[in-house]
Amino acid sequence: MLDVSGNTDALNIFLKINNENYNLTIKKNWTLVHVLREVLDLTGTKAGCKTGDCGSCMVLIDGEAVESCIYLAKNADGKQITTIEGLADGTALHPIQEAFIEAGAVQCGFCTPGMIMSTKSLLDKNPDPSKTEITKALERNLCRCTGYIKIIDAVNLASQKMKG
Ligand code: FES
Ligand code: FES
Structure with missing residues (x-):
């Protein structure tokens, strides 16, 4: 994880999401659900309460179910993320x-x-x-x-x- 030169509020991170590689510049306070939905348009992950209480934003981080609304994207640097979009195999549902x-x-x-x-x-x-x-x-x-x-x-x- 690198501080982006000249902007102390921004970071470069690497995420592997649904087996695709993403190099992203994010803000330090962005949550993972924000990055998924608002930056990457992976809107299958829902944002309900945004306080960690409903589970609608659940994703897998290195295989563990995690509420992505209370997980900072910077902490996912280098990790494997699976979202609902990653389950189907082409048109065949999981x-x-x-x-x-x-x-x-x-x-x-x-x-x-x-x-x-x-x-x-x-x-x-x-x-x-x-x-x-x-x-x-x-x-x-x-x-x-x-x-x-x-x-x-x-x-x-x-x-x-x-x-x-
Ligand atoms: S949106 Fe409710 S737990 Fe994350
Ligand atoms: S909240 Fe409507 S199906 Fe579960």
């Missing part, structure tokens, strides 16, 4: 995305990218989670619409799909 649709776990959809990223982090580490483990993994993600039951069904379905 099995977790398919599972959320098939289980009816999406209503307004605002929470869905964050739910899916938390699910991805869980299933990458624990391919066969119990209901308790699913609930724990999603406890930082709020949904106003679904009542959570279909979301838990979706995670179970995704688990089955990913195990083949």
Whole structure:
């Protein structure tokens, strides 16, 4: 991470996002969700509360689910970021995305990218989670619409799909 000459408020950082390399000049106080949405136009990551309370902005940083609204972009320098845009393979949805649709776990959809990223982090580490483990993994993600039951069904379905 370098201070950009003549501007003490700016930094150059390197991010690997969805397997693409980005060299960016940012301000020190920019959050990661700001960079994703406003600089890179990766608007699949949602910005809800912006206080770390709703999980709609969840992304993976080196595989861990992180609220990008309370994570400074400068702290992501050199790290691997995965956003919801990084899951599909061309036009083929990721099995977790398919599972959320098939289980009816999406209503307004605002929470869905964050739910899916938390699910991805869980299933990458624990391919066969119990209901308790699913609930724990999603406890930082709020949904106003679904009542959570279909979301838990979706995670179970995704688990089955990913195990083949
Ligand atoms: S927008 Fe980040 S936790 Fe709500
Ligand atoms: S589907 Fe609307 S907030 Fe979750």
